[in-house]
Amino acid sequence: MKRTLSPVVYGFGLVVALSSVIAFAQEGPLDTAPPNGVSPDEIIKKFAAKETEFAKARDQYTFRQDVKVQTVDGETVDGEYHEVFDVLFDDKGKRLENVVFAPQSSLTKIYMSQEDMEDIRHKLPFVLTTEDLPEYNVLYVGQQQEDELHCYVFDIAPKKIEGKKRYFQGRVWVDSRDLQIVKTYGKTVPDIVKKHGDEENLFPKFTTWRQQIDGQYWFPIYTRADDDLHFKMGDVHIREIVKYQDYKRFGTNVKILYEGKELPPGAKKPEENKPAESPTAPK
16 A cells, blocks of 8 residues: 555555564464474475465465455544455456445545555465475474464565565464465565655555365465554554455366375365364454
8 A cells, every 4th residue: 555745645564574573472382393204494395385286276266355454543443445356257267356345445544556456366365386485585483383273383585575576574374284374474575665755655464364175275264454554654553354255166177186186076185184264263
């Protein structure tokens, strides 16, 4: 979201050190001991491979995305952007978005920039694939229990910022059994500030939770941000909620892989006794 030095205040983001974006409530104590029987580098390679499979599978699902962004003064909401759209396929199998609800935005302190919209679609539901892995520094920080899930925990930051490309910076929790991301905390980077400081495009810290869908992959279901953005003309308190709902596999020619092998439609992976709830997702 953008902000400029003008009578109407705009805004949303900020490039910060990795350590400063990691402030969260732990569901269990963080055990910094190395993993047993496997190296952190091996875990990273394996979960990136699983995330690659997941990214391809998610591209074959329809779903509804509900986006709400608010500015808050104390406990009073003084502006809101709200959009609900369905991610669908046309009769030729081309992916498209169909907006089903989009009232006039009442935001006055900020407005939704192109970067905000791209982040909502691609970075809040962060996926770290094998292809993307060389762009990031990934640091093992320990193991942690998230509800009934035992997770490996990694801090992630881009090695460098190239052009106008958007990146994720923060922390991810990787389920030790499925080797997929089940929770993400951090922010998108870089924040964008013009040379003379007359335009600022700042981005909030957020948490995304995932839930297991069809017994195979962990899909993002809920993102929440509640943050103060520190603009030169003053702070703006942001609340943001994104819901991902009604995931449905599209068509009969979709190939869903598990450990490199195709699963028939509706089939479950071998381990079916694992809870399908997201670790700490709000209800």
